[in-house]
Amino acid sequence: MSNSLQTELAKHKGVEIHGNSLRITFMWRRMRCRETLGLPVTKANIRHAAQLRAAVLHDIKMGTFDYARHFPESKHAANFSSARNERxxxxxxxxxxxxxxxxxxxxxxxxxxxxxxxxxxxxxxxxxxxxxxxxxxxxxxxxxxxxxxxxxxxxxxxxxxxxxxxxxxxxxxxxxxxxCSRFEMSDREPDPLTQEEFDALIAKGCLHQVDSAAITLAVYTGLRPGELCALACEDIDLEAGTLQVQRAITSRGTFKLPKTGKPRTVMLFPPAVEACRTLVQLATERKRLDVTVHLTRHETRTDTITPLLTPGTLARKKKVNPWFVPTAWNTKWAAIQKRAEIRPRRPYQTRHTYACWCLTARGNLAFISKQMGHKDFTMLVDVYAKWMDDESPNELQHIWRGIQNQKRKAPILPHKNSDIALSS
Incomplete structure (x- = not known):
């Protein structure tokens, strides 16, 4: 081989002579690959081989290298390229x-x-x-x-x-x-409203009775925002003092089942009953609408219902969505908090407020859990343990009073030995 060919070959890394032909070498999947090109050794072919190798290295770097496309005649192509090599x-x-x-x-x-x-x-x-x-x-x-x-x-x-x-x-x-390991997240403790903050929301934050009724209903039922926005007048039973949670609305305006996939009955505190009464009265002239509730991917049901809460009540525009979606409710909630001049919170904190108020009032865990739509009360224990612990100094006396009351109410049963003594 002439000196000029040797000089040209030295300029291009990874290009070498194999027999009477040029060959390129490169690393692919942590293995050294060699492919003979079948080109005679000339300056032009050496430069062409160098360009081919550069193209191979570029595709490898970009993750798009297809062995069979670059070297269709190679015996190695079957080892590296197959129907499984898909993008x-x-x-x-x-x-x-x-x-x-x-x-x-x-x-x-x-x-x-x-x-x-x-x-x-x-x-x-x-x-x-x-x-x-x-x-x-x-x-x-x-x-x-x-x-x-x-x-x-x-x-x-x-x-x-x-x-x-x-x-x-x-x-x-x-x-x-x-x-794909997930990142650790610090547990966010519930940030419930105080009674003073709730009073400020109603007195200063709400400009219309529909807003004050909606906030009261959210705080005194613990409904998720999507469940609250999807409530219908037909879900309310004022005489029984209950409401049915049968659907939730998504940010896209579609309806689905509540989070647990099952409807539930929520028993209402007196403020919630009055809030429902106000909202139902304000909705008397609204039209009933057909909504599609997605049960599964392949199953739906149609509910003919009247929106309990609707943006149209206070909207300036003529054409508005008949239902609040969670994002729109977020905007309204933020404005109410700003007018009330309280520390801003996410709308979900009204749900936390309900749970914390019930727990600090020593409510039954199973009852609160059922009201909120949890699968069991372990969620309450995990998330709201702090509010339970706050009551621990007085809890012993509270339990003891309960035991004493039970003793006074329960009949005194004779002991088995007493029966024997009496019979003898």
Whole structure:
């Protein structure tokens, strides 16, 4: 080989001579790969081989390298490229279609958002087979930079499900889903309203009786915001002093079952009964509407109901949504708090207020849990332990008084030995 060819070859790393032909070398999946190009050794071919190798390295770096596309005649292509070497975007589309049959359209939309964000950060055209746990760890870093921890954990949970599906079907290596570990979150303690703050909300924050009635109902029932906004006049029984929680409304304006998937009956405190009475009276001229409640992905029911709360009561616009959605309720709640000049809280704190007020009044745990729609009262113990502990200094005396009352009411039963003595 002439000196000029040797000089040209020395300029290009990874290009070498193999027999009478040029060959390129590169690292792929942590293995050294060599591919003979079948090109004679000339300056032009050496430069062409260098360009080909650069293109290969670029695709490897971007995660889009397809061995069979670059080297269709290679005997190694079958080892590295197959039907399983598919791109993340196409796999995600198939996964979402399969996942959709088990979830509601609203949940499907949230899943799609989470997957799309993760795919954009990883690269939607990357091959699933080349992903490493390190890539997922880098994804976690990128996600947490500009997002709330709760949001990131939702994204990671959704993406972990997708990666587990990829692993089980052989599209990717094992261990990727496990790398989607969620970030630890500090437990947010409930921040209930004080009686003084509640009074300020009613007296200063609410400009109309519909607002004061709605806030009173929220605080004295502990309904979730979506449940409160989805209430209908038909759900209220003023004579019995109860209301039925049969549906909730989402931020997209669709109706679904309450969080536990089951309706529940809430027994009303006197302030809640009066609030309901006011709201029902204000709704007498409203039209009944047909709403579709999603029970499952494939099952719905139609409720013909009258909105108990509606933005149209105080709205300046002629055309408004007949139902409050949680985001609109958030806006109203924020304005009421601002006028009341109290520390701002999320609307969900009205639910916490109900729980804490009931617990500090020594309410029965099972009863409070049923009222709030919990599966059992362990949630109360976990979330509201502080409010239970606040009563612990007086709890012994409270229990002892109860025991003494039971003793006075219970009949005195003779002991078995006494029976024997009497009979003898």
């Amino acid at each position: 993340l975007k196409s796999l995600a589309e198939r996964y979402q279609a399969l996942k959709a049959v088990d979830i509601t359209p609203d949940t499907e939309s949230r899943y799609a958002t989470a997957l799309n964000v993760c795919l954009e950060l990883l690269g939607p055209e990357r091959l699933a087979s080349v992903l490493l746990p390190e890539d997922i760890q880098k994804l976690r870093v990128d996600l947490i930079e500009e997002r709330a921890t709760s949001t990131v954990n939702h994204y990671l949970a959704a993406f972990a499900g997708f990666l587990a599906w990829c692993e089980s079907n052989g599209y990717s290596r094992a261990g990727l889903a496990a790398a």
